[in-house]
Amino acid sequence: MAKIQTKLTELLGITSPVVVPAMAFGSGGKLAAEVSRAGGFGFMGLAFETPDQVKQELATARSILDVPADSTLPIGVGYIGWILDESEPKAKELISIAFEHRVRAIWLSHGDNLGKWVGYYRELVEKTGHHPLLAVQVSFPETAQVAIDDWKADIIVAQGIEAGGHGAAEGFPLLTLLPLILSKAGPNGPPIIAAGGIATGSQVAALLTLGASGAALGTRFLLSPESLYSDKQRQVILDAESPQSVRTLAFDEARGYHNWPKYVDGRAIRNATYDDFQKGDDINVIRQKYAAASETEDLDRVVVWAGAGVSAMNKVLPAKDIVQELHEECLSHLRGVNGLVKS
Ligand SMILES: Cc1cc2nc3c(=O)[nH]c(=O)nc-3n(C[C@H](O)[C@H](O)[C@H](O)COP(=O)(O)O)c2cc1C
CATH class of the missing domain: 3.20.20.70 (Aldolase class I)
Structure with a gap:
């Protein structure tokens, strides 16, 4: 090389x-x-x-x-x-x-x-x-x-x-x-x-x-x-197009991580957690659904962090x-x- x-x-x-x-x-x-x-x-x-x-x-x-x-x-x-x-x-x-x-x-x-x-x-x-x-x-x-x-x-x-x-x-x-x-x-x-x-x-x-x-x-x-990353997470990245990579606090709110510096959010592939958060659904309900989805690695709700180059x-x-x-x-x-x- x-x-x-x-x-x-x-x-x-x-x-x-x-x-x-x-x-x-x-x-x-x-x-x-x-x-x-x-x-x-x-x-x-x-x-x-x-x-x-x-x-x-x-x-x-x-x-x-x-x-x-x-x-x-x-x-x-x-x-x-x-x-x-x-x-x-x-x-x-x-x-x-x-x-x-x-x-x-x-x-x-x-x-x-x-x-x-x-x-x-x-x-x-x-x-x-x-x-x-x-x-x-x-x-x-x-x-x-x-x-x-x-x-x-x-x-x-x-x-x-x-x-x-x-x-x-x-x-x-x-x-x-x-x-x-x-x-x-x-x-x-x-x-x-x-x-x-x-x-x-x-x-x-x-x-x-x-x-x-x-x-x-x-x-x-x-x-x-x-x-x-798991194979399932890799598949989400392979399937995603760049506009699906979004900046959001939805996943940090859903997981209860609040201590990021004020200017920070995270970029991930949008899924149902993001959509519910954007709609203004009750955060406690979003958290419950997220916790349940984590048990089965349901990536329609669980985060897959990924950049805009997907x-x-x-x-x-x-x-x-x-x-x-x-x-x-x-x-x-x-x-x-x-x-x-x-x-
Ligand atoms: C899953 C994941 C975890 C990350 N964790 C950290 C971290 O622990 N510390 C950090 O400074 N940046 C973290 N980043 C950001 C990376 O350092 C880097 O800026 C980013 O991956 C570059 O963008 P790209 O993913 O589009 O290549 C993380 C990014 C991803 C995708």
């Missing part, structure tokens, strides 16, 4: 700018490791896992990547700010585990107190001598500025409004957001990873020519058997093949661009 050289691939020492983002309930140790093994870079997402479960995921990743215990584990671990805020002792334990397991990067997002957790991360860097890179996912140029100037983030993930899962309810389309963040970062700033609605290598190439150093594809990698996703492939396909398509489009310039 020919290398694609960007600030991100240089920083991480990888061949491909293809990244699987942190996805709670979507990317575990297996998916993250397979993407890193294939030449890209994988983040696993954490939500409500116990410390033992996290250690297990990290052990799985280490065994897939076949790296000795005292060497850096070339994957990242993603933490959601508001969940960290729920219990300081547990949050500290979970972040410490990533250091003990010598992960290559830490990813923070979706919290009103991310600065506090950046502070704890810095304490651990000081205490342990291990220095995972700090990636921060943002939806606004102003937050990118804070992450670059105040938190000294090593990597910024620019999340457009097309992104599956949680993000800004009233944010920016990726093609608008990325140049705004690039101008905040400046030529000597950290690498920027673009995220949101990306499905193909041609889109990755377009984003690289715009100035991104990498592309994070969440929903596309959910369509690999290594993701934490129309361009039509097959399940092993994660390593997705990396390879995206990389080759990207290369071919980058090479094709040369033909546009006539001197």
